[in-house]
Amino acid sequence: MKQSSGEGMISFAGGMPNNDLFPVKEIDEIYNNLSDDLKKLCFQYGPTTGYPPLVNSLQKIMLRKGLPVKTDKILITTGSLQAISIITQEFVNEGDIILTENPCFVGAISVFETYGAKIIGIPIDEDGIDVEALKNTIDSLEKNPKFLYLTPNFHNPAGIVYSEKRRRALLSVLSGTDIILIEDDAYGDLYFDPKDQPLTRPLKSYKGYDVDIIYTGSFSKILGPGFRLGYMLSSPEIFEKAESIKQALDACTSNFMQILANEFLTGGYLEPYLNFLRKEYKERKNMLQESLKRHMPKGIQWVEPKGGFYMWLSLPDQVKATTVFSDCLKIGVVFVTGRTFDPDNVKDDHLRLSFSNMPKDSIEKGVTLLSQVIKKYMQEAETRVFSRQIR
Amino acid sequence: MKQSSGEGMISFAGGMPNNDLFPVKEIDEIYNNLSDDLKKLCFQYGPTTGYPPLVNSLQKIMLRKGLPVKTDKILITTGSLQAISIITQEFVNEGDIILTENPCFVGAISVFETYGAKIIGIPIDEDGIDVEALKNTIDSLEKNPKFLYLTPNFHNPAGIVYSEKRRRALLSVLSGTDIILIEDDAYGDLYFDPKDQPLTRPLKSYKGYDVDIIYTGSFSKILGPGFRLGYMLSSPEIFEKAESIKQALDACTSNFMQILANEFLTGGYLEPYLNFLRKEYKERKNMLQESLKRHMPKGIQWVEPKGGFYMWLSLPDQVKATTVFSDCLKIGVVFVTGRTFDPDNVKDDHLRLSFSNMPKDSIEKGVTLLSQVIKKYMQEAETRVFSRQIR
Numbered sequence: 001m002k003q004s005s006g007e008g009m010i011s012f013a014g015g016m017p018n019n020d021l022f023p024v025k026e027i028d029e030i031y032n033n034l035s036d037d038l039k040k041l042c043f044q045y046g047p048t049t050g051y052p053p054l055v056n057s058l059q060k061i062m063l064r065k066g067l068p069v070k071t072d073k074i075l076i077t078t079g080s081l082q083a084i085s086i087i088t089q090e091f092v093n094e095g096d097i098i099l100t101e102n103p104c105f106v107g108a109i110s111v112f113e114t115y116g117a118k119i120i121g122i123p124i125d126e127d128g129i130d131v132e133a134l135k136n137t138i139d140s141l142e143k144n145p146k147f148l149y150l151t152p153n154f155h156n157p158a159g160i161v162y163s164e165k166r167r168r169a170l171l172s173v174l175s176g177t178d179i180i181l182i183e184d185d186a187y188g189d190l191y192f193d194p195k196d197q198p199l200t201r202p203l204k205s206y207k208g209y210d211v212d213i214i215y216t217g218s219f220s221k222i223l224g225p226g227f228r229l230g231y232m233l234s235s236p237e238i239f240e241k242a243e244s245i246k247q248a249l250d251a252c253t254s255n256f257m258q259i260l261a262n263e264f265l266t267g268g269y270l271e272p273y274l275n276f277l278r279k280e281y282k283e284r285k286n287m288l289q290e291s292l293k294r295h296m297p298k299g300i301q302w303v304e305p306k307g308g309f310y311m312w313l314s315l316p317d318q319v320k321a322t323t324v325f326s327d328c329l330k331i332g333v334v335f336v337t338g339r340t341f342d343p344d345n346v347k348d349d350h351l352r353l354s355f356s357n358m359p360k361d362s363i364e365k366g367v368t369l370l371s372q373v374i375k376k377y378m379q380e381a382e383t384r385v386f387s388r389q390i391r
Numbered sequence: 392m393k394q395s396s397g398e399g400m401i402s403f404a405g406g407m408p409n410n411d412l413f414p415v416k417e418i419d420e421i422y423n424n425l426s427d428d429l430k431k432l433c434f435q436y437g438p439t440t441g442y443p444p445l446v447n448s449l450q451k452i453m454l455r456k457g458l459p460v461k462t463d464k465i466l467i468t469t470g471s472l473q474a475i476s477i478i479t480q481e482f483v484n485e486g487d488i489i490l491t492e493n494p495c496f497v498g499a500i501s502v503f504e505t506y507g508a509k510i511i512g513i514p515i516d517e518d519g520i521d522v523e524a525l526k527n528t529i530d531s532l533e534k535n536p537k538f539l540y541l542t543p544n545f546h547n548p549a550g551i552v553y554s555e556k557r558r559r560a561l562l563s564v565l566s567g568t569d570i571i572l573i574e575d576d577a578y579g580d581l582y583f584d585p586k587d588q589p590l591t592r593p594l595k596s597y598k599g600y601d602v603d604i605i606y607t608g609s610f611s612k613i614l615g616p617g618f619r620l621g622y623m624l625s626s627p628e629i630f631e632k633a634e635s636i637k638q639a640l641d642a643c644t645s646n647f648m649q650i651l652a653n654e655f656l657t658g659g660y661l662e663p664y665l666n667f668l669r670k671e672y673k674e675r676k677n678m679l680q681e682s683l684k685r686h687m688p689k690g691i692q693w694v695e696p697k698g699g700f701y702m703w704l705s706l707p708d709q710v711k712a713t714t715v716f717s718d719c720l721k722i723g724v725v726f727v728t729g730r731t732f733d734p735d736n737v738k739d740d741h742l743r744l745s746f747s748n749m750p751k752d753s754i755e756k757g758v759t760l761l762s763q764v765i766k767k768y769m770q771e772a773e774t775r776v777f778s779r780q781i782r
Contacts, residue, residue, distance in 0.1 A: 022434035024427070031422060036415070043413035043615030078469055078619070078641045085640050107642065114639035224434030226646035228469070248505035249476050249640060250469045251498065255617035257645055 010366035012335040012353040015156060015309055021280055022224050023264070023273050030263040042256040048247045049239075050076025050231070051258035057265040058217075058231055066205030067215060073239035075246060078253045080186055080218035080230030081107050086245045087147070087182060087214055088115045090238065097145040099137065101129055103312070103341030103350065105156045105184065108149055119343040120145070126303045128152065128162035131169045138177060147180040147214075153200045154187035154308025157341045157352035161191075161199050161306055171209040181211050186218040189274055191307035192282035199306065204233065214238060219261055221309075222274060227257045281309070284355040287363045295371035297378055309356035312338075318381035319374065320348045327373045333366050401757035403726040403744040406547060406700055412671055413615050414655070414664050421654040433647040439638045440630075441467025441622070442649035448656040449608075449622055457596030458606060464630035466637060469644045471577055471609035471621030472498050477636045478538070478573060478605055479506045481629065488536040490528065492520055494703070494732030494741065496547045496575065499540055510734040511536070517694045519543065519553035522560045529568060538571040538605075544591045545578035545699025548732045548743035552582075552590050552697055562600040572602050577609040580665055582698035583673035590697065595624065605629060610652055612700075613665060618648045672700070675746040678754045686762035688769055700747035703729075709772035710765065711739045718764045724757050 034042070049055070054076060059069045077083040084107070092098065094116035100108065102121025112119050122137060123130045129150065138145070150170075152162040162170070174181055181203065188200040204213040212235060219229035234242065246252075264270060288311060289304050299316040315321060321337040328334065338350030355363070425433070440446070445467060450460040468474040475498070483489065485507035491499065493512025503510050513528060514521045520541065529536070541561075543553040553561070565572055572594065579591040595604040603626060610620035625633065637643075655661060679702060680695050690707040706712060712728040719725065729741030746754070 016436050017434075019428075019431040019435055022431055024430050024434070027434075028430075037410075039415050039419075040410040040413055041617070043408075043415070043418075043617040044410055045407050045611075045616040078645075081639075082641045111639045114636065220436075224647075225436040226432070226434040228641060228643070228645040245505065248472075248502045250473045250619060252619070254469075254619040254645060254648055256615075256648060 008332065010333045010362045010369070012333070012355070012358060012366060012370075014357040015354050016225055016357050017221065017277075018357045018359075021277065023269065026264065026269045026273065027260060030260055030267060030269070034259070034263070038259060042259050044255055046252045046255040046258065048252050049243055050074065050253065051255055051262060054258045054262040054265070057262050061265070062233060065202055067202055067233060068204065069233070071235075072233050073236050075232050075234070075239055075242050076253050076258060077230045077232060077246065078250055079220065079225070079228045080184065080216045080232075081111065082246075082249065083216040083230050083232040084108050084149070084182070084184070085111050086242045086249070087232070087238075088112060088117070089245050090241050091146045091180065092117050097141060097143065099134070099145045099148040099179070100343055101150060101155070101158075102343060102347070103157050103338060104149070104343060105151055106340050108184070109341075109343055112149075117146070121343040124155070124158055124160065126160050128160065128166035129170060131166065131173050134170070135173050138173070138179070144177070145179055147182050148174065149182045149184065150203075151184045151186070152203060153185055154190060154305060155310075156187070156308070157310050157336070157338070157350075158303075158312040159305035159308055159310040160303055160312075161196075164199070164201075167201075167203055167206065171203060171206055171211055174211045175209045178212075181213045183213055183215045185215060186221055187308040188217075189222055190277060190281060190309075192278055192285060193306070196306045212238075222270070222277070223261060223264060227261060229253065229257055229261050281307075281356060284358060284360060284363070285311075287360060288353065288355045288358075288367065291364050291367040295367050297371065297375050299378060300374060309354050311353040311355065313351050313353060315349050315351070315374065316378060316381070317349075318384070319377045321351045322348055324351065324370075324373050324377060327376075328370055331369050331373070333369045335370070399723065401724045401753045401760070403724070403746070403749060403757060403761075405748040406727075406745050407616055407748050408612065408668075409748045409750075412668065414660065417655065417660045417664065418651055421651055421658060421660070425650070425654070429650060433650050435646055437643045437646040437649065439643050440634055441465065441644065442646055442653060445649045445653040445656070448653050452656070453624060456593055458593055458624055459595065460624070462626075463624050464627050466623050466625070466630055466633050467644050467649060468621045468623060468637065469641055470611065470616070470619040471575065471607045471623075472502065473637075473640065474607040474621050474623040475499050475540070475573070475575070476502050477633045477640070478623070478629075479503060479508070480636050481632050482537045482571065483508050488532060488534065490525070490536045490539040490570070491734055492541060492546070492549075493734060493738070494548050494729060495540070495734060496542055497731050499575070500732075500734055503540075508537070512734040515546070515549060515551065517551050519551065519557035520561060522557065522564050525561070526564050529564070529570070535568070536570055538573050539565065540573045540575065541594075542575045542577070543594060544576055545581060545696060546701070547578070547699070548701050548727065548729070548741075549694075549703040550696035550699055550701040551694055551703075552587075555590070555592075558592075558594055558597065562594060562597055562602055565602045566600045569603075572604045574604055574606045576606060577612055578699040579608075580613055581668060581672060581700075583669055583676060584697070587697045603629075613661070613668070614652060614655060618652060620644065620648055620652050672698075672747060675749060675751060675754070676702075678751060679744065679746045679749075679758065682755050682758040686758050688762065688766050690769065691765060700745050702744040702746065704742050704744060706740050706742070706765070707769060707772070708740075709775070710768045712742045713739055715742065715761075715764050715768060718767075719761055722760050722764070724760045726761070
């Protein structure tokens with residue numbers, strides 16, 4: 001994963017947690033309290049499907065989220081990107097169609113492209129995917145898409161969470177179509193307010209719809225990306241083939257990382273750490289929100305996120321995100337342009353600001369500089385319009 | 392990776408290090424001496440190609456082995472099986488031909504099969520691959536094989552090391568054919584005697600041959616499989632495409648594991664630990680060798696290994712390894728039958744005894760039981776021959 005920012009830059013670019021927020025002390029404590037036998041086991045091969053006690057701990061967590069852990073099976077993966085990669089290898093042949101949101105997590109786009117899929121992006125709004133557009137797309141296609149890939153909770157890059165109504169509408173559209181739904185829940189635990197937790201209810205927990213859902217999750221946002229730990233929950237049939245693909249990819253995921261992660265879950269570290277993260281990210285989000293409200297000109301729009309890492313700014317016509325980016329780079333501010341998250345790599349009217357990896361005291365300055373550049377291009381655009389009118 | 396033995400079994404099956412041999416104390420020391428910044432970095436994403444200081448440390452080690460680190464590039468992988476998987480995805484389409492040794496490391500066979508390759512196994516003897524058979528196979532094929540996969544040092548399962556003469560003969564045969572050579576050196580550091588080190592000189596270090604070689608290595612045997620750390624050294628062109636495949640597989644390998652491994656290399660831990668392992672494995676090999684000499688009947692053949700984990704026993708005609716296995720299982724002894732390592736899954740005349748994961752005090756008993764079963768079947772075979780003669 002490439003880092004997007006250089007030294008001395010004010011970076012809204014990186015979609016990773018800040019180094020200062022990792023649970024270093026907790027893992028120190030866990031590591032130094034491991035029994036000798038468990039430490040030795042850290043060094044050894046584990047089963048391809050995952051370290052059994054970790055699978056067990058995840059089952060308990062998933063059960064609390066209403067996920068069908070009695071009928072479906074968990075596969076531990078080397079990061080949740082590996083889960084997406086496995087699913088793609090399991091279902092997709094060159095030229096097959098995959099539906100995604102537009103915008104969509106760029107890591108997933110990159111996997112789908114690597115395996116030769118044709119990606120069709122469906123627009124989203126602040127409540128989730130546009131189900132009418134989804135239905136029309138499905139109806140218009142000559143062959144069924146292999147799957148639909150979604151991030152319903154605290155979307156990367158759009159920052160939104162799907163509404164309850166939209167979740168049900170989506171499931172209704174997919175019901176009976178044989179299109180598998182991949183539900184990427186990397187950010188679901190990172191709501192800012194406990195009252196918003198019900199918003200994050202996994203699609204896979206809904207009953208009464210005929211949709212085959214593969215649910216993926218990650219430790220990257222709730223422990224650290226350096227652990228390379230993720231998981232997927234799927235039907236036994238999908239699980240079985242996924243296991244044999246996993247076997248051919250890296251044999252098994254690191255026992256060392258799985259054992260530490262399991263102790264983190266079973267030792268009561270997760271909830272206090274999540275509460276700490278929620279508070280931290282909420283504070284950063286609030287600072288960014290206030291700063292944007294103070295500095296951004298009218299015409300710049302965004303949805304205030306209820307969780308996750310991202311703000312997704314929509315620019316007015318005639319102001320291109322890539323142009324804003326070039327100017328910002330020169331004055332030491334970076335972000336990711338919207339085009340990155342467009343499967344067609346075209347749409348140039350958004351920019352993603354990440355507040356997860358941002359020193360708090362840089363937010364105000366970064367937004368000030370960014371807003372100056374945006375204002376400049378908005379004024380230029382107005383001047384162009386005006387001069388056309390008077391000519 | 393499935394464990395092959397149950398509780399209470401005497402197992403010659405597992406191709407993994409013994410839990411009691413891992414450098415637990417060394418890693419304790421390393422972990423607890425990491426700086427705060429380095430510890431934080433353990434939790435973070437790293438570059439797709441690998442943690443730069445680890446790449447740097449590996450370059451130094453490879454340089455000492457005569458490998459072309461100035462012109463070629465290192466990619467860190469999540470275990471060396473991932474390197475094999477990446478190379479296969481890079482070069483192999485459904486129906487393409489891959490040449491391997493016969494017998495061959497089963498993990499590689501499984502990867503090649505997963506990606507739809509047609510595998511052709513070439514016999515080996517105690518000096519390495521049969522170059523005449525290799526040449527004839529290449530000449531007889533209508534399309535060029537995509538690559539030849541080899542384990543020249545302390546072969547799994549055959550335990551052999553390629554002779555200098557055979558290495559050169561092999562390179563001569565491949566020279567100019569455009570067949571890529573994958574040199575898997577997972578065991579090269581595990582020679583039993585320092586005087587045998589020159590035997591392990593990598594094929595990739597030989598000059599004057601026109602062969603494109605991808606060299607793969609692993610930390611699984613010199614630190615622990617639980618780290619899931621491997622690497623490949625290839626031309627910049629192969630490296631570049633491999634990087635983008637790696638990106639789509641798991642984004643990057645665990646920084647946590649890479650940082651610990653790098654401290655292990657730079658902190659002077661590697662050589663003392665290797666010396667300890669060499670001594671340990673040599674002792675186990677000697678015990679197994681003596682025990683086999685004491686108990687095995689005439690007609691059972693094997694090459695005494697100079698390194699690695701394995702003894703490869705050849706059975707006389709009419710005694711099938713799978714039959715021996717079934718009987719041994721009932722009396723509490725397990726190993727891996729030769730068929731597992733035959734790309735065609737047919738040849739039933741060998742068995743692999745691993746001494747790496749064996750409690751030393753079980754060796755004698757295990758061999759005694761195994762030899763009794765083998766003797767029984769040899770006698771039965773003789774009786775059958777005899778009764779046919781007198782009928």
